Amino acid sequence: xxxxxxxxxxxxxxxxxxxxxxxxxxxxxxxxxxxxxxxxxxxxxxxxxxxxxxxxxxxxxxxxxxxxxxxxxxxxxxxxxxxxxxxxxxxxxxxxxxxxxxxxxxxxxxxxxxxxxxxxxxxxxxxxxxxxxxxxxxxxxxxxxxxxxxxxxxxxxxxxxxxxxxxxxxxxxxxxxxxxxxx
Numbered sequence: 001x002x003x004x005x006x007x008x009x010x011x012x013x014x015x016x017x018x019x020x021x022x023x024x025x026x027x028x029x030x031x032x033x034x035x036x037x038x039x040x041x042x043x044x045x046x047x048x049x050x051x052x053x054x055x056x057x058x059x060x061x062x063x064x065x066x067x068x069x070x071x072x073x074x075x076x077x078x079x080x081x082x083x084x085x086x087x088x089x090x091x092x093x094x095x096x097x098x099x100x101x102x103x104x105x106x107x108x109x110x111x112x113x114x115x116x117x118x119x120x121x122x123x124x125x126x127x128x129x130x131x132x133x134x135x136x137x138x139x140x141x142x143x144x145x146x147x148x149x150x151x152x153x154x155x156x157x158x159x160x161x162x163x164x165x166x167x168x169x170x171x172x173x174x175x176x177x178x179x180x181x182x183x
Contacts, residue, residue, distance in 0.1 A: 008033040012040035024048040024074075031058040038065020050074030050083055054099040060092040075101035079149070079160045081134030084108050100169065108132035111159065112168050117151070120168070128166045129159040136160070 004010045011033060015023065023044055025033075030049035033040050038061050041047045047068045054073055062071065071090075076083035087102025104110045112126040113119060120126035129151075135158060138146030153159050 005029065006032075008036040008040055012037050015040065016043055021045045022048070026051040027054050028052065030062075031055045034058050034062040034065065038062060041068040041071075042066035044068035046070040046072060048072045048074055048086075050076065056092045056096040056099050059089055059099050060094075060096075063089070063092065073099050073101065077130065077160065077162050077164075079136045079162075080108070080130050080132075081105075084130045084132075084134065085110055101166065104130075104132070105134075108134055109159075111153070112166055117153070122168045122170055125165050125167045128162045128164045129153075130162060131157055131159040 004014050006029075014020075021044060023041065023046075025047070027049050028051070030047070031054075035058060041062060042065075045068065047062075047070070049071075050073060059071070059073070070088060073087045073089050074083035075085045075087075083105065085102045085104050085108070087100045089099060092099060109131040111119065111129045111131065112124075113129055114126050117129075131153065135150075138150050149161050150158055151161060
């Protein structure tokens, strides 16, 4: 119920009582839960969270307080499928200002581009573009907005300009988060 979801103690109790093994929740609910009950997700095989910029302190608190077997940070704009990328969170360095959004899911591309839509070098901040099979065709009855945000790449494939700023890590992952500038 809504009441259970908004009470970290009740949510933790129901997860244990019902034998839940995998849980997907919004970042805001994840943050609230681990602030009040850091070990709420300990019995789970996997916890997936996303939907807005992650709070590194809350994620670190979960890892220190008793994490699930797998903690996954997900990223994806509404113009794509539920999520477009994932990152297995195993650590959050002290002082981190972001949590990586990770690598694209299958049949999805993530590109970090400059204002002229050229790839930026590793470590340089750029605009995040999402492409692939899960991308929407555009905005209903909004051809102007569709033309502005859904653009072709160099090979003519459609990309969506998210408006999010990120930077690529040396391992190919992306740092940043929804609406949050990369640092």
